[in-house]
Amino acid sequence: MKGTENNVRSQHMDEEALRWATRLDGGSLSPAEQASLAGWLAANPAHEWRLAHFQQFYIQLRSTLPVMAAEGVLASSDDPPSTRRRSGARKWITVGVAAASIAIGALWLAQRPQSVTTHLAQRTSMRLADGSQVELNARSRIAVRIDGNKRHVRLEAGEAFFMVAKDAGHVFIVETPGGSVRVTGTQFNVRTSEDGALKVTVLEGSVAVRPDGGEKAATEVTLLRNDQMTVVAGNAELHRLSGEAAEDAAAWRLGKAVFNNTPLGEALQTFAGYHNLQVTITPEAAACRLGGRFTLDDFNQFLASLEDTLPVRVLRAESRVKILVR
Numbered sequence: 001m002k003g004t005e006n007n008v009r010s011q012h013m014d015e016e017a018l019r020w021a022t023r024l025d026g027g028s029l030s031p032a033e034q035a036s037l038a039g040w041l042a043a044n045p046a047h048e049w050r051l052a053h054f055q056q057f058y059i060q061l062r063s064t065l066p067v068m069a070a071e072g073v074l075a076s077s078d079d080p081p082s083t084r085r086r087s088g089a090r091k092w093i094t095v096g097v098a099a100a101s102i103a104i105g106a107l108w109l110a111q112r113p114q115s116v117t118t119h120l121a122q123r124t125s126m127r128l129a130d131g132s133q134v135e136l137n138a139r140s141r142i143a144v145r146i147d148g149n150k151r152h153v154r155l156e157a158g159e160a161f162f163m164v165a166k167d168a169g170h171v172f173i174v175e176t177p178g179g180s181v182r183v184t185g186t187q188f189n190v191r192t193s194e195d196g197a198l199k200v201t202v203l204e205g206s207v208a209v210r211p212d213g214g215e216k217a218a219t220e221v222t223l224l225r226n227d228q229m230t231v232v233a234g235n236a237e238l239h240r241l242s243g244e245a246a247e248d249a250a251a252w253r254l255g256k257a258v259f260n261n262t263p264l265g266e267a268l269q270t271f272a273g274y275h276n277l278q279v280t281i282t283p284e285a286a287a288c289r290l291g292g293r294f295t296l297d298d299f300n301q302f303l304a305s306l307e308d309t310l311p312v313r314v315l316r317a318e319s320r321v322k323i324l325v326r
Helices: 002-026 031-043 045-070 081-111 243-248 264-272 299-309
Strands: 114-117 124-127 133-136 141-147 150-163 171-176 179-183 187-192 198-204 207-211 221-223 227-232 235-240 256-263 278-281 289-295 312-317 320-325
Touching: 002 031, 002 045, 031 045, 114 124, 133 141, 171 187, 179 187, 198 207, 198 243, 207 227, 221 227, 221 235, 243 256, 256 264, 264 278, 264 289, 264 299, 289 299, 299 312
Parallel strands: 150 171, 278 320
Antiparallel strands: 114 141, 124 133, 133 150, 141 150, 150 187, 171 179, 179 207, 187 198, 198 227, 207 221, 227 235, 256 289, 312 320
């Protein structure tokens, strides 16, 4: 029943968006209409991106009209009356088809997947159709699809920071190899890898994490602001962080890496997306823990600091690095 109500609301929202797109395409709005449109847009963040979808397809439709006229689909005022009557009938049919095409086209645009891959030392940001913002760390892969009442993102590998536009009627789901994250509007950081490791840190609002198994898993855990969940080999742990520590989890957005009692092996993975060095580390050295704030672009400074703070040796030979316990 709830799903049916959501579908009805979604359909009504589309009808309103189409009505406003049609009115805007027809000319300027009166002051009263401008106030009404402003109120409608302010009522729900989803209204803006739905209106934009329909407006985009009006633009595309106008670009096809000259082709339609050239092919005789639309009648000219110079045509004989009988031709105009026949063409007029065709024109009304065309208008009906065009209106349907706009609605179908907007749905297609909403469902069209969008994929982005970042490479070595590359960070990027993207604005989704619903108004959400996503920032991608280096060597990350993401695919986005707006589908029905859900907004889907698949983070295959890497790290991303999400600022999800609030829309209670359309759930936002981030799927990863280590599980899924479900929200309706908040800010959080996700780090994952193809082997199923997952780390979710919430900076604002709340999220629901379903570890290891995504939609098929039975247990969903709610994370609040400053909560962090890590999933390694299917085992999930929940940690309560300070506000500063939660911010540090997303320090990569500023080109920084912040460690606090972090295993050296994990710290090295943070730098892996920014440097093309072949690093090998012994298990004993990987277990050593360190803290500090480092610049992601300066791997040499990071390596130099290790021998000053940890009982390890760093051996370098051209593009290869080996780290072992002293």
